[in-house]
Structure formats: structure tokens, C-alpha cells
Amino acid sequence: MQLIADNLQITRPVVADAVERRDPLPIADLVKRCVAAGAEAIDINPGPLKRNPRETMRFLVETVQSVTDRPILLDTTNPAAIEEGLAACRGTAIINGFSLEREKCNHILPLAKAFGVDIIGYLLDPDSHVPTDETDCFAIALELLAEMEKAGVDRHRLIIDPVIAPLIWGNGIAHNRAVLALIRTLPDLTGFPVRTIAGISNLTSGPGPKEKKRLAETTFLPMLAAAGLDMALMNVFHEETVRTVRACNGLIRQEIFSWAGF
Amino acid sequence: MQLIADNLQITRPVVADAVERRDPLPIADLVKRCVAAGAEAIDINPGPLKRNPRETMRFLVETVQSVTDRPILLDTTNPAAIEEGLAACRGTAIINGFSLEREKCNHILPLAKAFGVDIIGYLLDPDSHVPTDETDCFAIALELLAEMEKAGVDRHRLIIDPVIAPLIWGNGIAHNRAVLALIRTLPDLTGFPVRTIAGISNLTSGPGPKEKKRLAETTFLPMLAAAGLDMALMNVFHEETVRTVRACNGLIRQEIFSWAGF
Numbered sequence: 001m002q003l004i005a006d007n008l009q010i011t012r013p014v015v016a017d018a019v020e021r022r023d024p025l026p027i028a029d030l031v032k033r034c035v036a037a038g039a040e041a042i043d044i045n046p047g048p049l050k051r052n053p054r055e056t057m058r059f060l061v062e063t064v065q066s067v068t069d070r071p072i073l074l075d076t077t078n079p080a081a082i083e084e085g086l087a088a089c090r091g092t093a094i095i096n097g098f099s100l101e102r103e104k105c106n107h108i109l110p111l112a113k114a115f116g117v118d119i120i121g122y123l124l125d126p127d128s129h130v131p132t133d134e135t136d137c138f139a140i141a142l143e144l145l146a147e148m149e150k151a152g153v154d155r156h157r158l159i160i161d162p163v164i165a166p167l168i169w170g171n172g173i174a175h176n177r178a179v180l181a182l183i184r185t186l187p188d189l190t191g192f193p194v195r196t197i198a199g200i201s202n203l204t205s206g207p208g209p210k211e212k213k214r215l216a217e218t219t220f221l222p223m224l225a226a227a228g229l230d231m232a233l234m235n236v237f238h239e240e241t242v243r244t245v246r247a248c249n250g251l252i253r254q255e256i257f258s259w260a261g262f
Numbered sequence: 263m264q265l266i267a268d269n270l271q272i273t274r275p276v277v278a279d280a281v282e283r284r285d286p287l288p289i290a291d292l293v294k295r296c297v298a299a300g301a302e303a304i305d306i307n308p309g310p311l312k313r314n315p316r317e318t319m320r321f322l323v324e325t326v327q328s329v330t331d332r333p334i335l336l337d338t339t340n341p342a343a344i345e346e347g348l349a350a351c352r353g354t355a356i357i358n359g360f361s362l363e364r365e366k367c368n369h370i371l372p373l374a375k376a377f378g379v380d381i382i383g384y385l386l387d388p389d390s391h392v393p394t395d396e397t398d399c400f401a402i403a404l405e406l407l408a409e410m411e412k413a414g415v416d417r418h419r420l421i422i423d424p425v426i427a428p429l430i431w432g433n434g435i436a437h438n439r440a441v442l443a444l445i446r447t448l449p450d451l452t453g454f455p456v457r458t459i460a461g462i463s464n465l466t467s468g469p470g471p472k473e474k475k476r477l478a479e480t481t482f483l484p485m486l487a488a489a490g491l492d493m494a495l496m497n498v499f500h501e502e503t504v505r506t507v508r509a510c511n512g513l514i515r516q517e518i519f520s521w522a523g524f
Contacts, residue, residue: 167513167519168519172519173513173516173517173518173519174517176513177513177514180488208521209521212521212524215505215506215509215524216509216512216513216524218480218481218506219480219484219506219509219510219512219513220484220513221484222481222482222483222484222485222488223484223485223487223488223513223514225485226442226484226485226488226489227488243477244477244480244481247477247478247481248481250478250481251429251435251438251439251478251481251482251485252439252485254435255435255436256435257429257430257434257435259470259471259474262474262477262478
């Protein structure tokens with residue numbers, strides 16, 4: 001399971017302020033700390049970027065690249081910003097992401113072909129709602145693949161995000177149980193080892209005691225890992241959760257055990 | 263997932279000493295602390311009991327029953343001790359357990375019928391070795407059921423223990439991955455919702471840093487829970503691990519989420 005930082009997001013005042021002032025230092029510092037904490041890739045989430053989408057995304061990609069050459073996820077609904085980010089990226093980029101929304105299939109998905117990069121597909125219905133049952137999820141997974149094919153993008157470029165629900169949602173627990181089954185079953189359904197990603201921070205969004213939120217993360221992550229999750233997008237400053245990711249890899253991915261690798 | 267204490271075992275000097283002196287107090291105190299820590303059942307493991315098997319087991323069962331009415335697991339290879347324990351037990355008893363060893367099928371399994379109690383069956387080959395691959399495990403599960411039938415014991419009385427391997431064993435990681443697949447698949451294989459139990463302390467037996475051992479427990483337990491494990495037999499004084507068991511139940515068994523139940 002690869003560890004991807006979701007820390008670089010515009011909803012954090014320090015990031016919003018640095019973007020506003022075009023000050024690379026706070027962002028470079030944040031990214032350095034993410035890498036030190038174990039981040040293997042950095043998700044850049046600048047929001048929908050209604051103003052200056054291209055310039056802002058270029059600023060962010062260049063700032064991240066000034067301190068690390070780890071892969072970058074371009075996490076916005078703005079196609080122009082994604083395109084500029086892809087153009088600015090010297091290393092590996094991943095588009096995060098598209099869904100069955102017409103707008104996204106038409107304007108974001110083609111960028112995966114144009115730049116030859118991986119793209120995350122959300123398991124959401126065409127109105128961007130979380131589907132209510134497993135059968136719907138499977139149907140959506142197949143439709144995402146059909147859209148990939150229509151757009152001429154190699155199916156192996158797809159990384160599916162089954163969209164973890166906040167636990168405090170009415171059907172959050174049941175949905176997240178379905179997510180586990182889905183991750184386990186998707187490779188059989190699609191007929192190839194399709195990769196999966198999950199946003200862990202979603203699980204505990206909303207009110208709740210901090211210690212129990214961490215416990216929910218460290219308990220649900222091993223379940224995701226055992227189901228076969230490839231990438232965990234999360235706050236890499238949650239030390240216990242990062243330790244758990246490493247332990248998951250120790251138990252699931254290794255062939256030879258050693259406490260040292262734990 | 264039910265939490266079962268493995269703390270009452272003869273390998274602990276305080277237990278060995280109390281048994282030797284027939285002093286119920288240290289044992290009663292230990293059991294009280296197990297219950298306070300969240301134990302929903304108590305495993306009594308007095309070793310093979312070469313001397314005074316009946317008297318010793320009766321002493322232990324009566325001492326446990328003097329402080330709790332939770333279910334008792336009779337964990338010994340000595341059939342006379344199991345029989346006496348069953349006779350002494352006023353509440354629910356579970357035999358722990360039998361395997362395909364001829365001796366055990368002939369002398370332990372019939373006690374499940376005689377006393378109408380649940381019995382744990384170990385997924386071990388007839389020489390009591392851990393099988394090397396998943397296919398062998400499945401074959402052994404079916405043989406355990408065949409032995410149940412031969413002995414006239416209701417198949418729903420069987421609780422399968424797939425035997426977690428110590429991580430430091432040569433093939434420990436691979437075996438434990440197979441255990442996860444097995445727990446998930448056993449109900450399909452047997453054709454009924456067969457229950458499963460796992461000894462968590464086995465995972466980290468042998469040398470290793472304490473903190474990493476706890477991390478291995480709290481990481482592997484959610485994997486077992488998501489696979490469908492019914493009972494976790496473990497040291498209930500490991501607070502983080504007990505917290506994880508509760509969180510697993512919050513994520514897997516509940517229908518309505520609340521941080522309070524976490």
C-alpha cells in the first residue's frame with residue numbers, strides 16, 4: 001500500500017495564504033515534512049480554481065517539484081488546471097480524477113490520453129452521488145472502464161477510488177463494508193489487476209473525539225490493505241496511521257518477515 | 263468479534279504457583295481483572311496435566327466460576343481433565359479442542375456429544391503440524407466436519423481454529439495470509455456459517471520489540487475481523503489490542519454508527 005499525502009489542500013489556511021501570496025516557502029516546507037513523514041506521492045488539491053487556474057496549478061506543481069521528485073496527484077475538477085499541471089510536471093503525474101459526470105468524461109478524461117498518465121476514476125453515479133448498493137458500484141466500475149475505452153485511454157491507466165463514506169453518515173458503516181468487498185472483487189470483475197485508491201480522511205470527517213478518529217483510521221486501514229487497496233491517500237502527519245500503513249505492508253506485501261521492516 | 267482471555271495459563275508463574283498451592287485467590291484476582299478488561303469468556307489452559315488432571319481442572323473451573331459466569335474454554339489435551347471440567351461447569355463450556363490426531367478424535371471429540379457443548383477444531387494435519395497450503399487447510403476443515411459427523415456431534419457445534427503462525431516462522435506471513443482467505447471462505451466451503459476462533463498471541467510469539475509486537479496485533483486483528491473471525495483469543499491486558507477489537511466491532515458488526523460505542 002502506497003502512502004500518499006493529502007496534506008497539501010487549499011482548505012488549510014497556511015496553504016490558502018501561501019497560494020494567495022504566491023509564497024512558495026510554506027508549501028515547500030509542508031511538502032518536505034510530508035516526505036519526511038513517509039509520503040510516497042503528493043496530492044495537490046487547490047480546490048476548483050475559479051480564478052487563475054493555470055497559473056495557480058503551475059505555481060503549486062513547481063513548488064512541490066522544487067523539493068521532491070515523488071509522483072504528484074493533480075486533484076481538482078478544473079480541466080485547465082489539470083492540463084497546466086500535467087505540462088508543468090517533470091516526473092510522474094496522476095490525474096485525480098474523473099467520474100461519470102459528462103463534463104468530466106469530456107474534458108478531464110482525454111487529458112490522460114494526451115499526456116499518457118494514470119487517472120483516478122471515482123465510483124460515483126453520473127450526478128456524483130455515492131451509490132447506495134454494491135451492484136450499483138460494480139455497474140459504475142464497468143462504466144468507468146467503458147468511458148476509458150471510448151476516450152482511447154489504456155484501461156491499465158485506471159485507478160479506482162471506491163469513495164469511503166464518513167462513518168457519521170446514515171449508511172456510512174454499511175457503505176464502507178461494501179467498499180471492502182468491492183476492492184477485493186474489482187480485479188475479478190474487470191478481468192485485470194485494476195488498482196485502487198482510497199481517501200482515508202473521509203472516514204472520520206465531521207465531529208468526533210480525535211483519539212477515536214485515529215483509532216477508526218488505524219482499524220479500517222488494515223481491513224482495506226487486506227482487501228487489496230493499492231494507495232492510501234491520507235494525512236501523513238497522523239503518526240499512528242502511518243505506522244499502521246507500514247505494518248500492513250509488513251503483513252501483506254512482504255514475503256520474508258522482519259521486525260526491522262515493521 | 264468476541265474477546266476471550268488467554269491469560270489464565272499454567273506457563274505464567276503466578277498461575278502455576280497458585281495451582282500448586284491450591285490457592286484460589288491469585289486466580290480469582292486474575293480472572294476478575296480479565297473481566298474488567300473486557301473478556302467475554304475465559305480460556306483455562308492448565309497444560310497437559312500429567313498429575314491430578316481431574317482435581318486440578320475442577321479446582322480451576324470452580325475458582326473461575328466463583329468470580330464470573332462468563333463462558334469457560336477448557337484448553338488442554340487431557341480428556342479426563344476436560345470431562346471433569348465439563349462436569350464442574352455450571353454455565354457455558356467450550357472444549358478447546360480437538361484435531362485430526364486419532365487420540366483426540368477418539369477421546370476428546372465424544373465429550374462434545376456427551377455434554378452437548380461447542381468444540382474447537384484445529385486446522386492441523388493428523389500429526390498436528392500446520393499445513394503448508396490453502397488446499398490442505400480446506401481438506402482438513404472438511405475432515406474435521408467428517409469426524410464430527412462420525413462422532414454424532416452436531417456440525418453447528420464446531421468452531422474452527424485456523425492456527426495463526428508466529429510471524430518469525432519461515433513461512434509465517436504467507437501462512438497468515440492464507441488464514442485470512444480461509445476464514446473468509448470457510449462458510450462457503452462448509453455450506454453453513456461455521457464459526458472461527460484465532461489465538462492472537464501466537465502471532466508475535468518469540469523474540470521481538472514489545473511495541474512492534476503490539477502494532478502487529480492491532481494491525482492483523484482488523485484483517486481477521488474483516489475476514490469474519492468470530493472469536494479472538496488473546497491477552498486481554500494488551501489495552502491497545504482490546505481497543506482495536508472494540509473498534510473492529512464498531513466498523514464491522516454495528517449497523518448504526520456512534521463514537522460512543524467505539
